[in-house]
Amino acid sequence: MAEALVIQDTTYAGEAASYFITRPVIEMDTVQKGCIHVHDGIKKQYTIPRIEVSGFMQKRAATPSSKGNINVDGKVLIPRDMMLYLEFNPRDYEQHWQAVNLEPKLLDRELPPTAEDFTVLQTMKRLNEFFENATWKSRIMFDPEGLAVDPTTKGQAATDVQYLYFDGLIVKLLQASETVKVSSPATLVSGTAGGGQENILDAMGRAYKAVPQAILYKYGAKGLKFHISYATQQIYEEALTTQTFKNNDTTEKGINRYKGYDVVPLAGMPDNTIVICVSSPDLDSNPWLGVNSTEDQDGLQLARLQANSELYFIKGLFKMDTQFGFPDFVVLYTTITL
Structure with a gap:
């Protein structure tokens, strides 16, 4: 197995900072912005119980007969396994300026404290980036050892092939008939549409008209939200600032709302996609994220590979799945196909 640690900077000609800078990465927006309920403690599977009552009204009778239905069913979360695993040799730092911080004895060589801290830090950041994208874009059918479906045939980016461990929110919505x-979704633009394109404001208007009445006019943190990608957010902002009649200063940050409803840009959302639903971090949320334990995402194992080895490893074990409580109360506009 190839080692994960590659030292490219082997020069040292003066003072060096006692820290590493890390490349910016996207964060797990969907959780941090309160757009999904995270349910942990799922060892095998978890059923989101649902109940519906209908058809109960009737004419008055002295001795009535029962009329109506009470239907109890559920949507299932089945978290699936995945893991993070990297091996490296701390002695590779002997060719780096961090060599001065290595243990004196060869048998005791491990990562210098600064390198260890920032290695784990950046790994955690990249892990959250992966989870954010996977929450929306994952498809089991991308697995090269399974159906090996090319993401581009489904309207997704070729790089989405890495999100293969469970089915994400978009495919769950596509699979649900309700x-x-x-x-007729199309590529979203801010200007004149045409040739397979649609103006973002027109698309949002068409999607808004499809919202079920039961969830209309519910605003705020626990209300209806428009969920879009960062790129779509930029298109939306451009559309607002290029209208003939507008009332906002184009040099200022706009109010991120559509007809009073919050518009939430999420880093993991695919482009040319709008999802309208009630989303929140509590049990009232329509989208759910099921995990074995939230603590699995909070820490990684860093240890020597084995007693007679100089190698170390970073390891993490995770189980995740997504689900919607009521797909019939979710409006989906997307160029992605099933």
């Missing part, structure tokens, strides 16, 4: 799907 999802409110907006017809």
Whole structure:
């Protein structure tokens, strides 16, 4: 197995900072912005119980007969396994300026404290980036050892092939026949549409008209939200600032709302996609994220590979799945196909 640690900077000609700078990465927006309920403690599977009552009204009778239905069912979360595993040799730092911080004895060589801290820090950041993208874009069918489906044939980026361990929120909506799907979705633009394109404001308007009445006019943190990607957010902002009649200063940050409803840009959302639903971090949320334990995401194991080895490893074990409580109360506009 190839070692993960590659030292490219072997020069040292003066003072060096006592820290590393880390490349910016996207964060797990969907959780941090309160757009999903995270349910942990799922060892095998978890059923989100649902209940519905209907058809109960009737004419008055002295001795009535029962009329109506009470239906109890559920949506299932089945977290699936995945892992993070890297091996490296701390002695590779002997060719780096961090060599001065290595243990004197060869048998005791491990990562210098600064290198260890920032290695784990950046790994955690990249892990959260992966989870954010996977929450929305994952498909089991991308697995090269399974169906080996090319993501580009489904309207997704070729790089989405890495999200293969469970089915994400978008595919769950596409699979559910009751999802409110907006017809004829197209590539979103801020200017004049045409040739397979649609103006972002027109698309949001069509999607908004499809929202079920039961969730209309519910605003705020626990209300209806428009979920879009960062790129779509930029298109939306451009559309607002290029309208003939506008009332905002184009040099200022705009109010991120559509007809009073919050518009939430999420780093993991695919482009040309709008998801409208009630989302929150509590049990009232329509989208759910099921995990074995939230503590699995909070820490990684860093240790020597084995007693007679100089190698070390970083390891993490995770189980995740996504689900919607009521797909019939979710409006989906997307160019992604099933």
